[in-house]
Structures are given as C-alpha cells and as structure tokens.
Amino acid sequence: MIRPLARRKTIRTIFGANLVDAGINIFINGISGVFLGMAVLYLTIKIIAFVAADRSASEDKS
Amino acid sequence: MAIFEHMGIFAVTVEMVIMWLISLTLLYLAISKKYEPLLLLPIGFGILLANLPLTQLMQPDEGLIWRFYHYGIEWEVIPPLIFLGLGALTDFGPLLSQPRLIFLGAAAQAGVYVTFFTATSFGFTLEEAATIGIIGGADGPTTIFLAAKLAPHLLGACAVAAYSYMALVPIIQPPIMRLLTTENERRIKMKKGRKIGAREKLFFPIVASIVIILLVPASAPLISMFMLGNLFRESKVVERLTDAAQNALMNIVTIFLGLSVGATMNAENFLRTEVIFIFFLGLFAFMIGTATGVILAKIMNLFTSNKINPLVGGAGVSAVPMAARVVQRMGAEADKKNHLLMFAMGPNIAGVIGTVIAAGIFLTLLK
Numbered sequence: 001m002i003r004p005l006a007r008r009k010t011i012r013t014i015f016g017a018n019l020v021d022a023g024i025n026i027f028i029n030g031i032s033g034v035f036l037g038m039a040v041l042y043l044t045i046k047i048i049a050f051v052a053a054d055r056s057a058s059e060d061k062s
Numbered sequence: 063m064a065i066f067e068h069m070g071i072f073a074v075t076v077e078m079v080i081m082w083l084i085s086l087t088l089l090y091l092a093i094s095k096k097y098e099p100l101l102l103l104p105i106g107f108g109i110l111l112a113n114l115p116l117t118q119l120m121q122p123d124e125g126l127i128w129r130f131y132h133y134g135i136e137w138e139v140i141p142p143l144i145f146l147g148l149g150a151l152t153d154f155g156p157l158l159s160q161p162r163l164i165f166l167g168a169a170a171q172a173g174v175y176v177t178f179f180t181a182t183s184f185g186f187t188l189e190e191a192a193t194i195g196i197i198g199g200a201d202g203p204t205t206i207f208l209a210a211k212l213a214p215h216l217l218g219a220c221a222v223a224a225y226s227y228m229a230l231v232p233i234i235q236p237p238i239m240r241l242l243t244t245e246n247e248r249r250i251k252m253k254k255g256r257k258i259g260a261r262e263k264l265f266f267p268i269v270a271s272i273v274i275i276l277l278v279p280a281s282a283p284l285i286s287m288f289m290l291g292n293l294f295r296e297s298k299v300v301e302r303l304t305d306a307a308q309n310a311l312m313n314i315v316t317i318f319l320g321l322s323v324g325a326t327m328n329a330e331n332f333l334r335t336e337v338i339f340i341f342f343l344g345l346f347a348f349m350i351g352t353a354t355g356v357i358l359a360k361i362m363n364l365f366t367s368n369k370i371n372p373l374v375g376g377a378g379v380s381a382v383p384m385a386a387r388v389v390q391r392m393g394a395e396a397d398k399k400n401h402l403l404m405f406a407m408g409p410n411i412a413g414v415i416g417t418v419i420a421a422g423i424f425l426t427l428l429k
Contacts, residue, residue: 023182023191030175030423037277037419038168038412044273045161045266052261 073115077329084332085109085324088222097229101202101320105222108324120325131322135217140319141207142287147312148203148414149291150304152382154266156407159255162362163374163405167412169358170378171420173198173351177343178424184339189213192424194340197224198347199417200231200381206323207284208421212428218327219337223344231384234345235352236392239376242356248396250371252405260296267292274419280429281422288418351379355409377406380413 066072088106092099111119111127119125122132134140157164178195182188189212196208197220205224209217227234267289275282294304355375363369373392377385386406393402 020182022188023179026188026192026424026427027175027179029427030178030420031172033278033423034171034416034419035165035168037274038164038416040273040277041270041415042161042164044269045158045164048262048265048269049158049161052259052265 068116070115070117075115075329077333078113078115080333081109081113081327081329084327085113091226091229098225100316101225102222102229104317104320105225105324108321109218109327110324111321112325112328120328127321127325130318131325134315134318135206135210135322136214138207138210138283140315140322141203141210142283143311143315144203144319145284146287146291147307147315148382149267149288149293150295150307151312152288152292152295152411152414153407154263154292154411155258156255156404157411158258158262158266160405160408163370163408164412165362166355166359166370166375166378166409167380167414167416168378169375170351170355170380170409170413171199171416172354173347173349173379174417174420176350177347180346181339181343184343186336186339187213189428190216192428193217193220194343195347196220196417196421196424197227197340197344198351198379199413199420200224200228200348200351200379200385201414201417202228203319204284204417204421206319208424211425214326215331216336216340218323219332219340220344221323222327223341227344227348228381228384231348231379231381232388232391234348235376235379235385235388238349238352239356239373239388239392242353242360243372245396247360247372248393249400250369251397251400252371252374252402253368260298263296264293267296270415274415278419278422278426280425281418284418284421285415288414348379352376355379371400371402371405374402374406374409378409378413378416380410380417382410382414383407385413386410 085106088102088109091097092102092106111117119127122128174195177198178191181191181194186194193209193213193216196205202221202224206217206221209220271286271289274285291307294300294307355378356372359370359372359375371393373389377389379385386403389406390403393400
C-alpha cells in the first residue's frame with residue numbers, strides 16, 4: 001500500500017494531497033530501488049570477478 | 063447504390079486526415095532521414111492503417127492487427143522477445159571491466175522519476191505518469207511493456223515519443239553535456255579496465271538474473287529474456303539460437319511490434335492535448351537523465367584518483383548504442399586521441415538494466 005510521506009501543505013493543496021503523497025512515495029521508492037538494485041549488481045560483478053577472474057586470467061596466459 | 067454506403071471514402075473525417083499526415087511524416091523520417099527506420103516505418107504504416115475508415119483492422123476479436131496487438135503486446139510476448147534479441151547482441155564486457163560505471167546507468171534513471179513526479183503535477187494519474195516517465199529510460203520495448211500494463215491508451219504516443227527521441231539523441235544530448243562539463247573534463251582520458259575472461263561473461267547472465275529477479279520480481283519478463291539471450295551468446299554452444307535471436311526472431315517481432323503500436327494511434331486516442339504534454343515530458347525526461355548521469359560522474363570524480371570522463375555519464379540513458387556514440391564523438395572533439403566508446407558502453411548497458419528495474423518498481427508499486 002502507498003504510505004503518505006508528503007508534508008508540504010502548499011504543494012499538497014495545489015496538486016491534491018493523495019496524488020502528491022503517492023507520487024513522492026513512488027519517487028523515493030523508485031530512486032532508492034534503482035540504486036539498491038545497481039549496488040547489488042555491482043557487488044555481484046565484484047564477486048563474479050573474484051570467483052572467476054583468476055582462472056580466466058591464467059587461461060588467457062596459456 | 064448500396065455499394066457506396068460501404069465505401070470508406072465517405073467515412074473519412076478531418077481527424078483521420080490529420081493522422082495520415084502524422085503517419086506520412088513518420089514514414090518520411092524513417093525512409094528519407096533514416097531516423098530509427100526499423101521501428102518508425104512499421105509504426106508510421108500502422109498509424110495509416112488504423113486511420114482508414116471501416117477497415118475494422120483494430121476491431122477487438124476480429125481485426126488482423128488487433129490480434130497482433132492482443133497476443134503480442136497485451137499478452138506481453140513481443141517486448142520480452144525483443145529483449146531476447148538484445149541480450150544476444152549485448153557484450154557485457156565493458157560493464158564487467160569497469161563495474162563502478164554501473165551507477166551512472168542508475169543515475170540516469172533519475173530522469174524517469176523526476177518526470178514521473180512532474181507528470182503527476184500536470185494532472186496525469188500515477189499509472190499514466192509512470193508510463194510517461196519511463197520514456198526517459200530511452201528504451202522502446204520497456205516503454206511499450208509498461209504502457210501496455212499501466213496505461214494502454216497512451217501506448218502509441220509514448221512509444222513514438224521514445225523512439226523519436228532515441229533517434230534524436232545526437233541532437234538532444236550534446237548541448238546538455240557541454241553545459242555541464244568543462245573542456246578539461248571532456249579531455250579526461252580514462253584508464254582501461256582489466257581484461258574480462260569468458261567464464262566471467264558466462265557467469266554474469268545467470269547470476270544477474272537470479273539477483274535482479276529476486277530484488278524486483280516484476281522485472282522478470284524482460285530481464286529473464288535479456289539474460290537468456292546473453293547466455294546464448296556467451297555459452298558459444300548454441301550459435302544457431304544466438305543467430306536466430308539476433309536476426310530472424312528480432313526482425314519478425316519488430317514488424318509486429320511496430321505495426322501494432324502504430325495501429326493503437328487512432329485519431330480519438332492521439333489528437334488530444336495530453337499527447338503534446340507527453341512529448342514535452344518525454345523530452346524533459348531525456349534531458350534530466352542525461353544531466354544526472356553527467357553530474358554523478360563528476361561527483362564520483364571527487365572521491366577517486368582514477369578519473370571518469372563525465373561525458374560517459376550521458377550514456378546512462380540507454381539508447382544503445384547511439385548515446386555511447388555521442389560520448390565518443392564529443393570526447394574526440396575535445397581531444398582527437400580520446401576514445402571513450404568502450405567506456406560509454408558500460409553505463410549504456412547499465413542504463414538498459416536500470417530502466418527495466420525502474421519499470422519493475424513501477425509495476426510493483428502501482429499494479
């Protein structure tokens with residue numbers, strides 16, 4: 001469920017409280033979700049490199 | 063005579079004629095200017111067909127193109143198949159050799175969310191705003207995938223906006239990138255990443271599928287196909303499948319995708335003031351995405367001695383490979399010996415993944 005986060009009364013009055021609350025909620029969840037996803041992917045790449053890179057490097061030398 | 067009553071010529075309206083002109087404009091851009099011809103040509107022809115009277119091509123349960131649309135797009139078949147082909151065409155090497163550049167692909171998604179929020183302020187519903195915002199990801203199949211689920215009535219306008227702006231990347235991005243960078247920054251030469259082995263490239267699509275789908279299950283249709291296509295490529299044991307995904311399958315589904323998307327743009331759906339806002343907001347999304355990518359690269363440079371050329375951040379908006387080519391061209395303009403293409407491919411590919419994650423988050427929160 002969408003949880004209200006907006007606290008700015010003026011903006012909420014102009015655009016409608018529910019829409020702004022929901023919009024801000026999705027905005028924050030969205031940005032943080034994308035960065036979290038990418039951070040996990042970054043760590044995944046690092047782990048793959050740690051597990052697989054040395055063997056690959058030795059294969060390259062051979 | 064009864065035959066005259068069944069002739070379309072007497073049912074033509076002014077709105078239809080306007081849509082023909084829009085269709086002919088897209089056909090002109092595709093054929094003469096070669097702007098995204100693979101998509102804009104079938105889309106343009108689809109618009110023409112959808113606005114010829116009495117054809118019933120988009121009549122539910124009856125029309126030929128409606129069947130393409132229903133089974134291809136509404137059933138979520140075509141966009142994931144396009145992603146299968148894209149995966150088979152993608153080399154993750156540049157991303158794996160410089161994993162820190164993945165964050166530039168994430169930063170560019172700020173354009174999606176800023177536009178989403180702006181669109182809600184203009185009075186669009188949350189579902190419509192999400193569909194408009196995702197244009198900023200510069201990823202046609204993801205835009206179509208999300209629009210079909212959240213705001214099917216905006217599908218045609220959003221798809222045309224996405225593909226048009228992708229074609230216009232070489233015009234839209236350079237002024238923003240120039241504005242946000244100094245000549246010295248544009249001259250920065252990046253150090254080459256390490257060489258990536260075959261085993262790493264093989265592991266990546268498998269592990270990345272698990273990780274991304276566990277984090278954002280709603281992104282599974284697109285990410286799974288993207289990574290499967292890449293696994294075909296990197297496994298090197300199914301060359302026939304790789305070739306089919308890269309060429310025959312991709313070409314076939316592109317025809318149905320373009321035609322179906324174009325056919326959703328009848329006069330009633332398209333000739334509305336909302337559509338002007340969609341095009342404006344789509345452009346805004348592209349611009350913000352470009353700017354945030356460049357700005358994050360500059361911020362990252364504050365914390366590292368291994369400098370990133372901030373131009374590379376502009377490639378985070380997907381639009382593979384056009385955005386990366388723009389970076390290469392601008393880098394070469396500042397210093398002829400500066401070759402940024404392979405560095406830019408990293409955030410470019412990360413941008414594709416980032417847009418899919420963004421779409422998955424929208425689906426999770428709004429569906």
